[in-house]
Amino acid sequence: MLAATEKALEAEMNRLKLAVKTLQGEDKSEEIYIGSYLLARLEELGVTSMFGVPGDFNLGFLDLVEDHPTIDWVGNCNELNASYAADGYARVKQGSVGVLLTTFGVGELSAMNGMAGAFSEMVPMVHIAGVPSLRQQATKPMLHHTLGDGRFDAYIKAAEQFTYSQAILTNTVSAGAEIDRVLSDCVIKGRPVYITLPTDLAYAKISSDRLKIPLPRHPSPNNADVESFVIDEIVKQIAEADGDVVVIADACAIRHDAIDELKDLLYKTGYPVYCAPMGKSAIDETYERYGGIYVGSISRPEIKEKVESAKLILSIGSLKSDFNSGNFTYSIPTTRTIELHSHWTNIKYAEFPNIGMKQLLPKLTARLEGGKAKALQLEVPRFDAHVPQETDDIISQAWFWPRMSKFFEPKDVVIAETGTSSFGILDVPLPKDSVFLSQILWGSIGWTVGSTLGAALAAKDCNLNRTILFVGDGSLQLTVQELSTMLRKGLKPIIFVLNNSGYTIERFLHGKERKYNDIVNWKWTGLLEVLGDLDGTLSKSYTVNNKSELTELLENPKFAAAEVLQLVEVMMPKHDAPRALQVQAELSGKTNQYAL
Template identity: 55%
Template sequence: MSTTTISGYLLDRLAQIGVESVFGVPGDFSLQFVEKIVDHKIVEWVGACNELNAAYAADGYSRVKGVPGCLSTTFGVGELSAINGIAGSFAERVPVVHVVGTPPTEQMKDKPLLHHTLGNGHFEAYSKAAEHFVVASAILSEPSTAGAEIDRVLIDCVTKFRPVYITLPTDLVNAVVSATPLQIPLDFTIPENDTATEAAVLDVIVKQVSTAQDRVVVIVDGCALRYGVTGEVKDFLRKTKFPVFVAPMGKSAVDESYERFGGVYAGRPSLPAVKQTIEQATLIISIGAICSDINTGGFSHELPKTKLIELHSDRTEVFHAVYPRIGMKHLLPKLTTKLPTPASLMPMTSYAYPVPEEEHDGITQPWLWPTVGSHFRPGDVIVADTGTSAFGTLDIRMKSGSVYMTQTLWGSIGYSVGAALGAALAARQCKMGKTYLFVGDGSLQLTVQELSTMMHLGLKPIIFVINNSGYTIERFLHGPTQSFNDIVNWKWTKLLDALSDEKAMSESYKVATKTELDQLLSKPDFGKVITLVEVVVPMFDAPPILRRYRQ
């Protein structure tokens, strides 16, 4: 019987499911495991500047690559620093594996007055805190059960699309276990729907679609991305030719170059033509909805149950009837087969956010977003931070194969910088296009250190720093002129020089006029190295959709 170590078993399992990078910060109780990562033939170690950013990076990596992100921290001080990032992944349904190096098993039992503890013997306090933000935990304590425990939580991570937590005591890192189970791939199969119930649901939906004729629209939301049904959605749309829209969290779940793509629906803040098309439809098919406040325009969706069919990962709802355990992964392909190709198509307004004509040369947000978006290419990765960037990028029509990410539900400012690290690394591994990061001057100050990590890894994201002199998104909420919404105006174009080593190649620019930005974006060599562009915009300016949120 072949053998391996517990750490080797875990790393080999991660490699089997497509993980090539583990993010983190080394700490005394995790050093032995980090050493095993460095020595692994497939999985690489990516040292972040702090644990919070490592958690953000694991999240961004997962969203781009479609496999769990992974981070390693040390007991107590390290894992608690990461917990905000893990909570965000839980809220937004992103699979992440958090491996925590702990003291040896005997000390975990005896609870001496050890560093990184609370000094009261409550060694379990951290794992109990983690329980609120993960779907499964494996508290490894003996070699005989370690492999099975690792397999159990990895299956939960992949099939439930949320973070999991694994503790690895220092004395078990090199403990010998059987390697035989590694010869059998983990089973991530989603259980089939109940045949009889599913057939009845299909008949009901087909009947309602037939009754509605050419007055059917589709809204695709974030769970279509998270639960891996974008391929099934694409087939469904190509067959039915229904007009399709996305909610903010569903952006990039649909190929936005598709001729029947109608734009972003967010309730009241939506473009009038979008709102009218959806709310006047006879039947609305919602796929993977996440009905949070910002995602629905402050709960302003006008989608009455009497004309709404909802497809979810764990249930289907037709009007007021709920069918538990009839999931969209298996239902959608069968629905696509059963629905006929329509005899006529519902008319719809072409989706476009044209660049506005403005008499002055100053940069405004209504002008900025469609201008920058016109330079995107297929397969690019777009990362936007909470704030005006998250709203502004909604007005950009993404190219085919693009990945878009922000934190619409969790909304932790600074998330985008760490996430861009993981996203850019995953994009390189997947041979995708450029990575764009849009971040406000206030948000960047929280997590700016990871620009250093990006340069260390040779990543080349294009970073747009939206300099509007503080927390403009918060000025819209409360205290537009209050000092607590002001920040120190850093020398933004000096950041890459300050955070790099002597070998790093970078470029930085400051633009304050349309002419300057147009000329910069038109440069043939723009973005060949990591590039930071400080974009100066008025303090109280905002993207159009954000202004409509306030109406």
């Protein structure tokens, strides 16, 4: 495998080759539909599933998608769910992108919340919007799906707020270059991008010549002189700390493809490592030098003490949002912190733009591995889950999560909904090679359901194990329709529905006894028949009312084998919540205090 710097140089060469192609003009001897060109580039990026909803402005392009030999049209119940599915797909299938197809106006606006979440959490997604023909855009008739006032660019302006770059296709001359530009942006920046595909351009022909040059997929090389200075300075700071260094890994190490480089650093230096909540599963949680989740004042006491007493913190890919930092309660001064990011590096108060971690980390590792013996002297608390011995048979949050940790297997994909699930699972370890998904920064409830669909499809591509979703009854009601798509596609996730009669996270934030945090209770075990399993062969549903029933189910080998889609309704107390959620809610309550 090429080193990070060599990959960056190769990408730079491809960028230059494509720029020359644009200047030279293209050979017309081998032509291809613009729609087919776009699909060829998506195939190059490893895309095998496309999500979305058909509409009259994308139907022609959909013919090309449906006939494509390797890209499968999934089809969703609505565009919001489709955007969530593309998000989940991209998170699991590292190095690829999630792809969403909508129709003009009504479809793309429905998907916009999902695109905003992907932008916020740095997920590479491609939003393709089928739009009216170029002639219609020029003459501006009062078409359906328009605002009736001739503003055909209103949706483009909306998309600009939530995507890194946009390709507004208007002709055959620049179409290929524009598609290449935004797809490269998507992969390199780890952000969603937006492409409009007019009905009369989908089948317009352009040269296929550019397809011979691979898309640039890596950022430009770091400036060698500045990078060398930065590495010297980091090594100096570590020496002054006498090797008392703790690493905190976070989401951007995952999003910007620096996991292999990070792991190499850790294994060769022996530094203790902890993760922020958004970085959970970035590090093998069975690794003996892994200490657990650091989330400021919410952290377990032994984790908080080890992290905050270190002389130097090496922060890799940090995203210090409120829920990712214990409501901004990191007790680590800037004078003891070095931050490595995707496109810049901070050493204490000094910032070095355009010095990215992927290329810097291997060179830093080579300079530091000689100090491993000293690093191994630093004690790391064992990150374990202890099932409490409670006297009653009620399924409490304190008991549920450590008990669930015994059920997980290597290579499981575990998805936790915003709220009790995302907080409850923080204190329990996952097995080796597990993948954890949660939307901690954007926090759109219901995101996990669509995301589970995309994650399960990506897990098949990546030869991962089971897909397991934890979702509250309130959250599931927002996006429940996508369970029918999972059934139609033959997917077999295990879905634990935490039935605690409403929005528990909201109750702890405000309005504990208010009616607005209540929901109508559904017959959860009858849901899958309604949503497509008409003869009961594609799924099984269960209700567990107490610890004994849940334990019996978890220890059933047939259940654990996940041979069909399974839904488990878990009956839990209305006013119970995980420890971390209760502390976070108390902190947030003080920050968001309402004036009375």
